[in-house]
Amino acid sequence: MKFISEETIELVKRVSVYEVADILGFHLKRVGTYWNIKCPNPDHYEKTPQTYISMSTGYFKCYSGGGCGADGNVINFFSWHYYGGYDPKKDFVRSVEGIATLMGIPIKYSDGSISQDNTRPVYVPKEQPKLVEIPAASPDVCDQTYRRFLDLCPVFNEHLEEWLGPKRQYTKEQVEVIGLRSVPKTVDQAKKIVNTLISEGYQIERVPGFTQFLRKDGRLENDQDWYWLIAGMGKYYIPIRDDMGRIIRLRIRTNLEDNKKYVWFSSAPMNKGNFIRRGGAGSGAPVNVIVPSKLMALWQPGTEITGILKVNKVLIIEGEHKGYIVSEFLNMLVISIPGVGNFRDVIPLLKKWGVQEVAIAYDIDAFYDEKKNTGKNENVFKQLVRFGKALISEENIHSELWVWNPRDGKGLDDLILGGKLPIVINLRTNERSNLVLQSK
Ligand SMILES: [Zn+2]
Incomplete structure (x- = not known):
């Protein structure tokens, strides 16, 4: 055959x-x-x-x-x-x-x-159509819309229990200041919130996550057949702030427990023929600038962080909750990156703030042995060391790696909430020492 x-x-x-x-x-x-x-x-x-x-x-x-x-x-x-x-x-x-x-x-x-039919010209494939990217609204517009949106969103008990519980240990004040909110559970609830935003004059067009859907039996050319709603389902939203304290994006904690636990609140064109939606913009993958909640409460959106904080040392960490938890407990400025591929995105911020010291925390075994083949962990470790060393040689910024024994906590947040501190590897000298806390 x-x-x-x-x-x-x-x-x-x-x-x-x-x-x-x-x-x-x-x-x-x-x-x-x-x-x-x-x-x-x-x-x-x-x-x-x-x-x-x-x-x-x-x-x-x-x-x-x-x-x-x-x-x-x-x-x-x-x-x-x-x-x-x-x-x-x-x-x-x-x-x-x-x-x-x-x-x-x-x-x-x-x-x-x-x-082959030789009587016909040979087929030449056409260029693949490109997705039409719509640029997101300005950070100021996104900030205003997201803040009001989060105000209107519910807080469900099961999420509050997670935030205040032993795994996260947020305080109620922190939840308020950060702006954690639940995702509306029903389409009607979401519609009500979106319609309130519109009636109050907030721009939702091109604010990532808001998008227009076509009504059942609606026609594409009829504007009145389109209605605004939010894209994405899940448990709750986590705000992402830029270096001026503006909420520029939201992360969604999804209902999934696999590697898609967190996704962006985004309305980028989707590569699926089953969805017809318009008016939306993609989220991109920006970094999250986090300060302890008592400073965050004072931070006016649209102003430099250097107005309320002397930035000497910055911790770079991957993950959604980790940045908030660690910033609070260690009383320091944290940049949370969405993935290990985004490390270089922080360099412009470090330069702008005149940062002298950078700590990089990553879920890596402190007793990691370079001679042992550990697969993925090994590559991440090498990538981090390369990034840290580049900071020293190219930017003249002191850099160190924070590592710990995974038995003491999977992430840095787990470690710290469990009352322990990481081990510091000085990337200039390769010396290891215990972390000394800055006084509050
Ligand atoms: Zn048909």
Whole structure:
């Protein structure tokens, strides 16, 4: 038995629904960033065509009467048109062959044979459509909108219990000052909050996380068929502040317990054909500037932190809660980065503040042995050491690494909440010592 080669499948997948619909004689009407066509499902009679091909993702979806189920990529489109549905077992191969024949793509098989119509010009793949990125509103606008938004959001008991409980040990004052809030549980609750923001005159367009959805049976070209709502579900929001104390983004603690525990409150265009939303902006991945809550309460949004704090030493840490917890307990300025790849993003801030000392904390075994192969940990460790040493040699900033025994706590927050302190590795001398606390 011979199979179609991966190469041919990939080429076919690069054909857009638009191209195939055009060749098959569909009438394509442009509506904003979508193509409006009639549903490819032969059993679906529509009075008014309400199937759309997204220009940014290249996917299509039927919306007529709530949608007949026809949606997806070019292979799905071809299959719905010719076979009235899509069953991967039955329809994948014949649809790939059908599109290839239609477009003049040679079909290569696993046994080396090629099926090609030589009377046609060879298909040249078109450029993939790019997602249209909408720039986010200014930090001042985001700050004003997010602050009011968080005011309007509920605080559910189960979240308060987590924040005040033994794992986090926030105080009620801290929860207020930081601005931790629960994600609205129902669409109605979310709609009410968003409508309040709008009626009070807050800008929500291009503030990441707010987006417009199309009403059921709504039409893309009718502005009144679109309504504003929030993107993303989850447990609660964690505010992210810039170096001027402005809340510029929100993180969402999701309902998941795997590696997607935290996501951005973001309304960037999604690479899924099933969503139609507009007016939103992406979050990017900014760093979070954190000071102890008594200083944060004094910090006026839009002003430099140096106005209320002499910045000598900064701790850089990865993670959402860790930064807040450690800043409070160690009474220091913390920059929390969203991922280990974002270390370099902090350098402009360090320079601006004239920072002399940087500590880098990362969940790494203090008794880490460079000779032992530990996989991922090893690479992260090397990356941190390289970054720390670059700070010394390129920026003339003293840098040190904070490490600890993972048995004493998984993260630095767990360690400190458990009453212990990390071990400091001086990256200039490689000497190890115990951390000495700055007096409060
Ligand atoms: Zn349909």
